[in-house]
Amino acid sequence: MDSFACDGSRASSYNITFCPSTAMSRLLSIPASQALQPALAPISHQNLTSNTSKGKVHTALMIAFPTAAGILIFILLGIYLYISKRKAIKTFNVQTDEMQRFVDSLQFDFNRIRLATHNFAVNNKLGEGGFGEVYKGELEGGQQVAVKRLSKNSVQGIAEFQTEIVLVAKLQHKNLVKLLGYCASPKESLLVYEFLPNSSLDKFLFDPAKKSSLDWQTRFNIISGIARGLQYLHEDSRIKVVHRDLKSSNILLDEDMNPKIADFGLARLFEVDQTQGDTKRIVGTYGYMAPEYAITGHYSVKSDVFSFGVIVLEIVSGQRNRFFRRLQLDEALLHRAWRLWNEDEPLNLIDTELGDNFEEEEVLKCIQLGLLCIQENAIDRPRMTAIVAALNGQAIRLPTPKPPHFFGSAVVDEATDMADEYPAPYVHTGNENITNVYSRD
Incomplete structure (x- = not known):
């Protein structure tokens, strides 16, 4: 109830009573700061519960989807590998069957x-x-x-x-x-x-009666042909092959004196990315073996490069390289070639049978290539691709050769067993010519 006073002399005072409804009375009796709480509290709790549920669902989905995706990827990868393996096996079997049929077709009665x-x-x-x-x-x-x-x-x-x-x-x-x-x-x-009617290179090169038929152009063509054959074995064929017994007696000559590399009985097959192999059974011919192979059994395409270098120097000089031991003063072909190069007299290495009938630039290039091939460290030796390019006349700057390995200085026959320097179980070498093919005179 409120009282109101009226201004003026004739005014009277009145009492006015306001009677609200029961619900309104309860509402007006609550302090203003708390008036909205009863109404808002149930709504806030409901929203909180809803948000919490949504969060849990979201978290579950965040975990479930990556897990399911990972499982799916794992399953698909497994299926892919299985199919790839089956396909690879099938391809290998097909290739093996094809090769077997090819090999069978070569069989003679x-x-x-x-x-x-x-x-x-x-x-x-x-x-x-x-x-x-x-x-x-x-x-x-x-x-x-x-x-x-x-x-x-x-x-x-x-x-x-x-x-x-x-x-x-x-x-x-x-x-x-x-x-x-x-x-x-x-x-x-x-x-x-x-059948190659002109037999092997050594039968011409080291025979005083036959070497006169090897003019410089023929010798240079033989060097180039051997290089191309090795390039094919090392880099251009579907399989990488290390010959391991490259020597003048394993270079056969056809009727036009074209060279053909022969005798692959000691060859080794390399994987595409394989660079080196090891063996405890050292086979081949001393005088043509790379030092790392003869001493440790490590072989690679650079082992063949060394042997090629020896053959090149043999072709230029008309002299056979022999394996040298200590205690004798005879000079090996490789060391003589190195000494003459250092003394700036490389042309003194040339076979006297040639006289003055040779291309000096080609001869010097072959001597330098030969010395680069016989360097002691395999990594310093050039690849056959670079050698073929240089022989073909491409403008390639050849580096200065480093010294060859000095085994010693005493001459022995290539067939001699070096039992005193290398234990017998770890070294094996055949005769001077593992396969010696030549026609009858």
Whole structure:
């Protein structure tokens, strides 16, 4: 109830009573600061509960989706790997089957080879090496062949025989000898090659009566052909091959004196990205072995590069390189070539048989390439790609050669076992010519 006073003399005072409803009375009796709380409290609690539930759902989804995606990716990856493996196995089997069919197609009947060689007649024998004997033969159509016959006492065995079949069957290049077929009977293991009438390089190069037919242009063409063949083996073929027994007697010459690399019985197959191999059984011919291979058993494509360098210097000089021991004062070919280069007299290395009939620039280039190939550290030796480019006349700046490895200074035959320097179980070398093919005079 409120009282109001009226102004004026005649005014009277009145009392006015306001009577609110029951609900309004309760509302007016609550302090203003708390008036909204009862109404808002239930709404706030409801929203909080809703937001909490939504947060939990969101968190669950944040965890579930990545987990499910990861599981799905893992499953898909597993399926992909499974399919890829099955496909790779299928491809490998197809390739293996194709290669096996190809190898099978090369198989000769033993009686056919026996008839071609007149029962391996003595007068058809061309040579003999670590593999065994080599015979000349003539097939039914008149095609001449060279037959390598695995000896029971051969330095090389069945493993080398199978290696040569597979490798040569896969390799096709004009500077590699061509395999025509093979025979693997219970008692005989034979390889049938194209017959090359001019025999091997060493039969010309180190024979005073024949070397006169090797003018400089022929020698340079032989060097270039060997380089192209090695480039194919190391870099251009579908499989990388390290020959491990490259030497002048394993370079065969066709009727036009074109060189063909032969004898892959000791070769090793490398993976695409493989750079080096190791062996405890050192095989090959001293005088052509790279020092890291002869001493430690490490071999690589640079081992073949070393052997190529030796052959180049042999072709230029007309002299055979021999393995040298200590205690003798004879000078090895490689060391003589290095000394003459250092003394600025490299032309004194040239075979006197050539006289003045040579291209000085080509000769100097070959000597420098030969010295670069025989450097002691394998990493310093050039790749065959660079060598072929230089021989083809491309403008390539050749570095200054570093010294070759000095094994010693005493001459021995390549077939000599170096038992006093290398333990016998770890070193094995065949005769001077593991396969020595030459035609009869």
